[in-house]
Amino acid sequence: MKIGDRVQQVPETFGETEEIRDRHRRKKARKRTYSGTVVYIHPLGRYHVIAFETARGIIRESFAGV
Numbered sequence: 036m037k038i039g040d041r042v043q044q045v046p047e048t049f050g051e052t053e054e055i056r057d058r059h060r061r062k063k064a065r066k067r068t069y070s071g072t073v074v075y076i077h078p079l080g081r082y083h084v085i086a087f088e089t090a091r092g093i094i095r096e097s098f099a100g101v
Contacts, residue, residue, distance in 0.1 A: 071087040
């Protein structure tokens with residue numbers, strides 16, 4: 036992963052959940068993945084920041100590891 040890469044990630048601070056049914060017809064909720072751009076990587080690789088473009092503007096969220 037490098038700065039500027041486009042990645043798919045499930046954000047914790049926003050997003051939609053999809054209801055899906057498994058083969059036993061039980062309902063499950065799954066969060067939708069969004070594509071974003073890597074804008075920062077910690078020098079020791081402890082976390083990275085992804086910028087997601089939304090209708091209301093850009094939302095940045097950090098994720099553990101690289």
